[in-house]
Amino acid sequence: MKNKTLFMTLGLFLLFFHGAVLLAASAMLQGILRTQRERCLGEHYMIASSLLRDMRALDTRGIEIPPFIDELMLPYLYFSQDGLTDVLLYQDGEPVYSNLDSNIALPALPLDLSGISQTDRLTAIEDKRFLWAAGRLPEPYQSYTLAYRFDLREELEGWRQDRNLLLLVGTAFTVLFTGCLYLLINFLFHPLERVSRAAQNIAAGNFGERLPISGRDELAELSRSFNQMAGEIQRQMISLQQAAEQKQRFIDNFSHELRTPLTTIYGYAEYLQKAAVSPEDQQSALAYILSECKRMQNMAGQLLDLASLRGGELNREPLDAAALFEAVSSSAQYKASEKQVSVVFQRELETLSGDMDVLRLLLDNLVDNAIKACNPGEGKVLVRAFHEDGKDVLFVQDNGKGMSAEQLAHIREPFYRADKARSRRDGGAGLGLALCEQIVQAYQAEMDFTSQPGQGTSVRVVFDGGQETPG
Amino acid sequence: MANILIVEDEEPVNELIRRNLELVGHQCRSVYDGKTALTALAECSFDLMVLDVMLPELDGFEVFKQNREQPTIFLTARSGLSDRLRGLTMGADDYIVKPFEMLELLARVEAVLRRTQPKRNGFEIARVRIDFDSRRIWRDGVETECSPKEYELFETLVINRNIALSRERLLELVWGYDFEGDTRTVDVHIQRLRKKLGLEKQIRTVYKLGYRLETEQ
Structure with a gap:
């Protein structure tokens, strides 16, 4: 683009500039020729009239003209003193006199004057080198033709020199102009080059690259758009990277989670097969195998839930909150009584909007976590559903051991466990809250945890647009 | 150990x-x-x-x-x-x-x-003593003549004691991967070891699996 602009501008300039130079030179030449032609015609007229006078004088004296031609012409010799001018006389087309060196053959008249009347004593023509002014003498000497020939050599030479000088100066200026033009175009195109460099940098992976914006011209506009684009790309890349990292972490964790129960199951099975062990040892080994199998089963179930939630459309039909609480209560009962934890349900809503099974999964998990966090015998879990600012809220609170801020930051990650040992013993796969998070996201709801170590945890799930019409 | x-x-x-x-x-x-x-x-x-x-x-x-x-x-x-x-x-x-x-x-x-641990001890089971450094076996204080394979088989059993080793695994550990004999070789050597060392009870045949040297019971 830059070079194109440079060459096109340069080409255009050269065309017009040299065209102008040529026109000027040609006009100059025309001017020179016109002046010379006027002059030659003037001289011719003067010589012709004076010659005519002399011829008439001879005639009146009755003297034959031809023998005295040379003498008649003598006074005009001085014209040829400059070496450029010749005066020639022709009779009936044949040269009869010239002031040229007698060795040189007289030049023939380069033009046919026969058709030209005496008054129209033309005329000047130029052949390549000479300017001719020639014309027949008036009656009765019309057989004589007087020619005044001017050698244009010097004039042409002078003109050529002028023209060459003009061209030389023109060329010098062209070079100067080209240099200036190059610098100017470089200056003008510099911002574009910067854009191109920035684009290359971005292509090379340096997504933080931005352009400085100055002024309000098209370039500033371009820079702004470019920066916008770069920002968008960077944002997308970061989110892609994060997604990829998250996925990788999930896979890493998953493989770890899978290997641990596998190691245990395989190891104890092998132990039972190969070692001579006591019946008590046998029982405990079998217990390990069973609990690890259960854990894998849980994990498979939850992974299946996660997978089915992903990408699936969730319906938002109104559902009976009482029925939901009923279901959650019945599934929590066993664990609660086992740990001697009291679970209290407070329902201030008649209906919630959402899918019964999915919301039950969500609440089951939250209540399950709450029960697990409680200390046996003194645990209290409160489950509430209420209305706040026109939104439906589910609320689960426990008085268990709570979590630190650092733990809170990670609890939504798949396979993260705040209390590893206990979670394992309970057969947890560490997927419960990841599942909840998935559900909450699918409903565009928000889930917030508040927790203090030793003081229990509370979680609020706020359903945005709880009044939304189904469909 | x-x-x-x-x-x-x-x-x-x-x-x-x-x-x-x-x-x-x-x-x-x-x-x-x-x-x-x-x-x-x-x-x-x-x-x-x-x-x-x-x-x-x-x-x-x-x-x-x-x-x-x-x-x-x-x-x-x-x-x-x-x-x-x-x-x-x-x-x-x-x-x-x-x-x-x-x-x-x-x-x-x-x-x-x-x-x-450059210094390796021996091991004693039912009046049979094996010394890993000198690669020798004694029964009731009397040195027992053993072929190298017999010694290695016994050492393998001692190292992996209380664990059942399949015949294939024993072949692999004692005779090496490239040994072309069949698992009957193992049975023959086990019989000989039992007899020589008087370990008929301790070297147990594990049904469908292989052999195990038991240190207790």
Whole structure:
């Protein structure tokens, strides 16, 4: 683009500039020729009239003209003193006199004057080198033709020199102009080059690259758009990277989670097969195998839930909150009584909007976590559903051991466990809250945890647009 | 035989390793996180440490960094090359990827112990004594003439005592991979050992599996 602009501008300039130079030179030449032609015609007229006078004088004296031609012409010799001018006389087309060196053959008249009347004593023509002014003498000497020939050599030479000088100066200026033009175009195109460099940098992976914006011209506009684009790309890349990292972490964790129960199951099975062990040892080994199998089963179930939630459309039909609480209560009962934890349900809503099974999964998990966090015998879990600012809220609170801020930051990650040992013993796969998070996201709801170590945890799930019409 | 520290946060796995190592006569101490491992290492010395990489609080690499002299086998759930290489370049003696086989664990532990403990003791069972250094066997204080294969078979049984070894595995361990005989060779040698050493009760045939040297009962 830059070079194109440079060459096109340069080409255009050269065309017009040299065209102008040529026109000027040609006009100059025309001017020179016109002046010379006027002059030659003037001289011719003067010589012709004076010659005519002399011829008439001879005639009146009755003297034959031809023998005295040379003498008649003598006074005009001085014209040829400059070496450029010749005066020639022709009779009936044949040269009869010239002031040229007698060795040189007289030049023939380069033009046919026969058709030209005496008054129209033309005329000047130029052949390549000479300017001719020639014309027949008036009656009765019309057989004589007087020619005044001017050698244009010097004039042409002078003109050529002028023209060459003009061209030389023109060329010098062209070079100067080209240099200036190059610098100017470089200056003008510099911002574009910067854009191109920035684009290359971005292509090379340096997504933080931005352009400085100055002024309000098209370039500033371009820079702004470019920066916008770069920002968008960077944002997308970061989110892609994060997604990829998250996925990788999930896979890493998953493989770890899978290997641990596998190691245990395989190891104890092998132990039972190969070692001579006591019946008590046998029982405990079998217990390990069973609990690890259960854990894998849980994990498979939850992974299946996660997978089915992903990408699936969730319906938002109104559902009976009482029925939901009923279901959650019945599934929590066993664990609660086992740990001697009291679970209290407070329902201030008649209906919630959402899918019964999915919301039950969500609440089951939250209540399950709450029960697990409680200390046996003194645990209290409160489950509430209420209305706040026109939104439906589910609320689960426990008085268990709570979590630190650092733990809170990670609890939504798949396979993260705040209390590893206990979670394992309970057969947890560490997927419960990841599942909840998935559900909450699918409903565009928000889930917030508040927790203090030793003081229990509370979680609020706020359903945005709880009044939304189904469909 | 050896004093081994097991650092593994998964209780079932820790227990499994401990049971396996104790079967063949090692003394074990189980700890479940990195910090406790450091305390244990500071308190007493161990012949070997079996160290899980992923530990709460302080990971296995950190624990090892602070105890580079300690013979260590890393235990990792990741089959990723980077973790293995990292452990080995740090100077660990070996690594085991979960899930592992019992015999693999024992073999690696045995290999590391053999490297790190130049002095190996013998072992005594039912009036039969085996000396690993001189490769000799005594019955009731009288040296018993044994072919090299018989000695090696008995040593393998002693090292993996209380664990059933399949005939194929015994062939592999004693005769080597490229041995072309069939498993009957093992049966023949076992019969001879039983007779020579009077260990008819101790060298038990395990139904459908192979043989096991039992030290108790």
